[in-house]
Amino acid sequence: xxxxxxxxxxxxxxxxxxxxxxxxxxxxxxxxxxxxxxxxxxxxxxxxxxxxxxxxxxxxxxxxxxxxxxxxxxxxxxxxxxxxxxxxxxxxxxxxxxxxxxxxxxxxx
Numbered sequence: 777x778x779x780x781x782x783x784x785x786x787x788x789x790x791x792x793x794x795x796x797x798x799x800x801x802x803x804x805x806x807x808x809x810x811x812x813x814x815x816x817x818x819x820x821x822x823x824x825x826x827x828x829x830x831x832x833x834x835x836x837x838x839x840x841x842x843x844x845x846x847x848x849x850x851x852x853x854x855x856x857x858x859x860x861x862x863x864x865x866x867x868x869x870x871x872x873x874x875x876x877x878x879x880x881x882x883x884x885x
Contacts, residue, residue, distance in 0.1 A: 780838050780859050781810050787832035788814050788861065791825040799874075799881040801860075809858040811878070815869040819850060825863045826852040 781798065788796055793814035801808045812829075816822045830840045833856050845852035850865035851872065862874060875882060 778809065778858070779836070780833065780856060781812070783832050783836045783838065784812050784829050784854075784856060784859050784861055787829045788812060788825050788863070790832075791821065791828045792816075793825050793863065794866065795869075797875050798883050799878050800883045801878075801881060804878075804881070807858070808860055810860070810883075811874070811881075812859060812861045813864070813869075813874050814862070815864040815866045817866060819848065819865060822850065822852055822863050822865055823847075826854050826861070829854045829856075829861050829863075 785796060793816060796814045799811040801811055816825055826843060830843060833840050838856055841855040841857060843852060843854050850868040852863045854861035
């Protein structure tokens with residue numbers, strides 16, 4: 777597991793993200809090594825999880841390219857380059873079901 781991936785997984789776990797999954801995307805996209813997928817019980821928690829992922833990645837010396845999603849978004853994407861974090865509300869995760877789409881790529885639950 778890469779250092780960046782470990783930092784990000786620990787960051788989302790620190791904010792009590794639910795059902796954290798790591799998807800190995802090496803074979804799918806040459807620029808992205810991993811997706812981290814998780815959800816939260818409220819929009820406030822969705823934003824707190826994403827904010828902590830950014831803060832901890834930058835604190836560890838990694839570059840965070842950008843965060844997609846607005847203030848009222850129930851799905852935030854944190855682009856850390858080789859690791860992309862998807863933070864959903866519980867309802868949005870059920871709708872988009874990324875882990876179902878990429879089920880063969882799950883490496884960590």
